[in-house]
Amino acid sequence: MDFKIHNKSDKPYNIVHTENSVIEKCIELEKELPHFMDDFFIYLKNGIALSSRYAYLQDVLFFCKYLVKETNHTNAEDTISISREDFNKLKAKDINRFLGDYCTRYIIRSETSTVVMENHNRALARKKSSIAVLFKFLYRDEIMDNNITDGFNPIRLPKPQPDAIKRLEIDEVARMLDAVETGIGLTDKEMIYWEKTKLRDKAILILFVTYGLRLKELQQLNLSSFNFSRGDFKIYRKRGKEVNMPLNKSVEKVIMEYIEKERAEDSQILEQHKDALFLSLQKTRMTQRAIRQLVKKYTAIALGTTKDNGYSPHKLRATAATSLIQNGFSIYDVQNLLDHDNVTTTQLYAAHKKDSKRQIVKQFEWLEE
Known part of the structure; x- marks a missing residue:
């Protein structure tokens, strides 16, 4: 299919094309996530920078895959099937275990290789931020009964030194x-x-x-x-x-x-x-x-x-x-x-x-x- 962009803005074509490529990637990620997050996707689309939107969606999908593959918090067989009830049962301690235990070191296996992934505090802090934004929105949108983000453990980052x-x-x-x-x-x-x-x-x-x-x-x-x-x-x-x-x-x-x-x-x-x-x-x-x-x-x-x-x-x-x-x-x-x-x-x-x-x-x- 010949893909064309009809650009009516003042932005040059190359910038519009690059942005549209990221938007398409965001849409593909959203297709893998539960439908009760649809309003959250709209919030990201209109409320933050495009690059941040893509990063947040990557982190949220990573968390949902963790729920499906590594925990008993859901019976869903894939990420899109996770229910709002599954999310409503989550506690702050569940997020702390995800960030403090699983994310620090996990393994990605394929038919040809095994890769050990390690995240240090800066990467963990970004994931925490993405998850916190999601849970605060779900609470505000009355999908979750409680705001559990106050119970998230702090992640200490070194203060930048000149x-x-x-x-x-x-x-x-x-x-x-x-x-x-x-x-x-x-x-x-x-x-x-x-x-x-x-x-x-x-x-x-x-x-x-x-x-x-x-x-x-x-x-x-x-x-x-x-x-x-x-x-x-x-x-x-x-x-x-x-x-x-x-x-x-x-x-x-x-x-x-x-x-x-x-x-x-x-x-x-x-x-x-x-x-x-x-x-x-x-x-x-x-x-x-x-x-x-x-x-x-x-x-x-x-x-x-x-x-x-x-x-x-x-x-x-x-x-x-x-x-x-x-x-x-x-x-x-x-x-x-x-x-x-x-x-x-x-x-x-x-x-x-x-x-x-x-x-x-x-x-x-x-x-x-």
């Missing part, structure tokens, strides 16, 4: 950009590809360290996202927020050099990829995986380590935040630029500014010992 934030220092950013400009540090095989993609790779890295873009935000960029005469470009952030970002001279220069000197001609590109800004050597939109590997490769050179230990795009987001604060921009300006929901997230990067002040003062002594 010193634990991984990011590149200014001299490491310089080494990274030097590597992409000269090819220094690349293997002979990597040099072959570098000759064909160095302007593209440089533009990607500059965008990351200038704006602290999320990987998805950069991967979705189109030629039509940029308005060079007005000096800005458009990105789509979490929860569908549409934002115009100002261009500076450095970014405009590297983008234009890539488009004019390296990017394939329109006649060589398939119709669905013609608007994509960053193309692979196959002349298709670069995948998130390919961009992640590119970043790990160049950051590994900057750090003097193996490619496996190179940094992810999110570490370049942290690099941008820290660098902006070290250059005197307020945490509120940086919060706005990076789209942090809470300023306390930005304050973690601000703590590095205190460290830099301490280093300056220690190295600037007026009195000799």
Whole structure:
């Protein structure tokens, strides 16, 4: 069947297509879950971000499979057959056993392999959040008689420490950009590809360290996202927020050099990829995986380590935040630029500014010992 999307919104086709793919996955998950959750599906559809909706449904289905396969809380033979009465009999202790015992380590067996799955506190906390949202909704919707979520055991997460934030220092950013400009540090095989993609790779890295873009935000960029005469470009952030970002001279220069000197001609590109800004050597939109590997490769050179230990795009987001604060921009300006929901997230990067002040003062002594 030929699947087409009739897009009446202002969003580019590639973003609408990606979102619709996730929506289809959500619908498939919902088909496996009990019908008494139908109103919960509507709540997720209209109340939270699409990516969160998909994650919540995955967690809820995982819990329902656990009820069917691992417990005597239901006589249902499949997840869709679980009854509201089965759910109404559940106690907080049943959820605590699921999270604290089963989820920490379980086994997935198939005809060809046995895989041991382990979840640490961060993953457990996400599952707890998904289950809690479900049970609170079912209580509010009068499907469950009691709100059992108050009895869920706490899951302790380590408090984020500024010193634990991984990011590149200014001299490491310089080494990274030097590597992409000269090819220094690349293997002979990597040099072959570098000759064909160095302007593209440089533009990607500059965008990351200038704006602290999320990987998805950069991967979705189109030629039509940029308005060079007005000096800005458009990105789509979490929860569908549409934002115009100002261009500076450095970014405009590297983008234009890539488009004019390296990017394939329109006649060589398939119709669905013609608007994509960053193309692979196959002349298709670069995948998130390919961009992640590119970043790990160049950051590994900057750090003097193996490619496996190179940094992810999110570490370049942290690099941008820290660098902006070290250059005197307020945490509120940086919060706005990076789209942090809470300023306390930005304050973690601000703590590095205190460290830099301490280093300056220690190295600037007026009195000799």
